[in-house]
Amino acid sequence: MHRTPTTVGAVAATAIVSLALAGCATGSAAEPGAGDGLQVVSTTTQLGDLTREVAGDDAQVTQLLQPGQSAHGFDPSPQALQGLAAADVLVINGAGLEEWLDSAVEASGFDGTIVDTSEDVHLHEGAGHDHGDHAHEGEEAHEEHAHEDEAHAEDEHADETHADEADADAAASEDGHDNEHAIDPHTWSDPQNAIHMVESIVAGLSAADEASADAFAANGEAYVGQLEALDAWIHASVEQVPAEERLLVTTHDTFSYLAEAQGIEVVGNVMASLDDNAEPSAAEMDALIAAIRDTGVRAVFSETSINPALAETIARDAGVEVFSGEDALYADSLGAEGSAGATYIGSQIHNITRIVESWGAEPAALPAELEEP
Numbered sequence: 001m002h003r004t005p006t007t008v009g010a011v012a013a014t015a016i017v018s019l020a021l022a023g024c025a026t027g028s029a030a031e032p033g034a035g036d037g038l039q040v041v042s043t044t045t046q047l048g049d050l051t052r053e054v055a056g057d058d059a060q061v062t063q064l065l066q067p068g069q070s071a072h073g074f075d076p077s078p079q080a081l082q083g084l085a086a087a088d089v090l091v092i093n094g095a096g097l098e099e100w101l102d103s104a105v106e107a108s109g110f111d112g113t114i115v116d117t118s119e120d121v122h123l124h125e126g127a128g129h130d131h132g133d134h135a136h137e138g139e140e141a142h143e144e145h146a147h148e149d150e151a152h153a154e155d156e157h158a159d160e161t162h163a164d165e166a167d168a169d170a171a172a173s174e175d176g177h178d179n180e181h182a183i184d185p186h187t188w189s190d191p192q193n194a195i196h197m198v199e200s201i202v203a204g205l206s207a208a209d210e211a212s213a214d215a216f217a218a219n220g221e222a223y224v225g226q227l228e229a230l231d232a233w234i235h236a237s238v239e240q241v242p243a244e245e246r247l248l249v250t251t252h253d254t255f256s257y258l259a260e261a262q263g264i265e266v267v268g269n270v271m272a273s274l275d276d277n278a279e280p281s282a283a284e285m286d287a288l289i290a291a292i293r294d295t296g297v298r299a300v301f302s303e304t305s306i307n308p309a310l311a312e313t314i315a316r317d318a319g320v321e322v323f324s325g326e327d328a329l330y331a332d333s334l335g336a337e338g339s340a341g342a343t344y345i346g347s348q349i350h351n352i353t354r355i356v357e358s359w360g361a362e363p364a365a366l367p368a369e370l371e372e373p
Contacts (some may be wrong), residue, residue, distance in 0.1 A: 036060075038209045041084050042091040043098050044071050045334035046188045047117065047197070049344045051091050053223040054201045058212040062087075064104075067336040070305050071097050076104045084108040089208050091201055094118030097185035115204030117187075117197035124184040124256050186331070190257035191231040191348060195224050229367045230345055237356050237363035238262045245359055247295055249288070251303040251311050254331040264355075267295050270310045285314060292318040299323055299358040303331040304341065327354055345370065 038059035042048045048063030055061050064080050065071055071093070076084070084090065085108040092098055094116040187193045202220035206213035238246065246264045248255065252271040259266050268288045271280055280288075292300070292314070300315040301323045302308035308324035315322035323329070326340075329351045335341035340350040349370065356363045 038089060038205060038212070039087045040089045040091060040205065041087040043101065044093055044332075045069075046194075046344050046347075047091050047093060047201075049334060050117075050194065050198055050223075051201055051205075054198060054205060054216055054220045056215060056219045058215045059089075059205060059209065065333065067339075067342075068305050068333050070332040072099075072332070074098070074100055076100065076107075080104075081108040084110045088112045089115060089204060091115045091117065091204065093185055093187065095121070095123055095185035095187060096183050113204060113208045115200055117200045118185070119200060120196040121187045121193045123187070124260070125182065184253065184256050186254040187257055188344065189255045189331075190261045191227050191234065192261060193257055194344065195227050195231075198223055198227065226345060226369055229369045230348055233364055233367060233370065234262065234348065234352050237352055237361075238264070240361045240364070241356065241359045245296075247297045247359075248301070248355065249292060249297050249299070249314075250301045250329060250331070251306045251308075252331070254303070265295075267291050267297050270300070270314055280310065285310075285317075288314060289318045292320060298360070301354070301358075302328040304328045304335060305331065305333040321358065323354055323358065329354065 037057075038055070040051060040055060040059050040061045042051045042061065042063045044065050045063060045067055048061065048065075051063075052061045062083050064076055064084070065074055081104060084104060087110060089112055090105070090110060092101060092114060095118040188197065198220050202216050205216045209216075243263050246262070248259065248264050248266050249268055249270070250266070251269065253266075253269050255264075255266060258264065268291050270285075270288065272284050272288075291297075297318075297320060299321040300311050300318070302311040302325075308322070308328065312322050312324060330341035330347035334344065334347050339346075341347035349366070353363045
């Protein structure tokens, strides 16, 4: 099959068809080039699941990351590069998530179609984390004096000031804390974004294998029906809780899209970064503990692919509940086969159930199309 480097955008998927939640869980990749049909590689566990739902029996889908692995610090193995070299289509998250992707594509020699699932998603800029207004108390009262001091410093200590600023910027960049202009790549936390991602996958696979386009479209429409039902269930569950009580603290900055869609306030994160490899300072941890106490946050959520120790420490010091272990949220990765978060929809049901329960409410009843057979 001839492969042409291309980036494919989204196509509309309008029909809503009821389909059971069953589907292939994220798991080990097949042997490169094994089987007939289109050879598709996805980068993340979420994309692997979405792509399998679209592909059905008409394409062979593998994924580079496995359950429990984070895309932020991923290093593709020789076997992964071999699988990528044999692929016709590569499905990526985009939005800066896979920082290792360019070198992996170059090392593997992949020359097929690239489907960027972020193309039709409205992306968020990271806003940094000051843990609400608590970090800015007294700013307005001292603003005039601050400007005077800055002017004085510019006249007498300009060189020293610029050097200090450069050092600070470099340190922030190294620590992964400079989120001011970073794009949040965790697009999948809002099911409406997942719908756009599925539509992009349908378009990409159809362009690469026109003979199977009708099957891809039908599979995509059926899955979009489930995602619409999931989105409605999330709204119904969250809206049971007063807006002022929808407060969330997680391990790192990964739920901004869900928070915006559902009217949830992210009070802060244990790691004040879009990257789950960041290490919080003592001052940042103290500020988060203070914000938890001041706002009335009831719980701190660990994430399944991150060591829960820091989240547990923050929760203990703040005097609130911690959700870890089997109750942790599926964020950067889906779970292993057989776990509650083995599929994208399963991970969302798990996450929303735990979050709503932490607010003292019970989630809405699942619609029939989301019930496991």
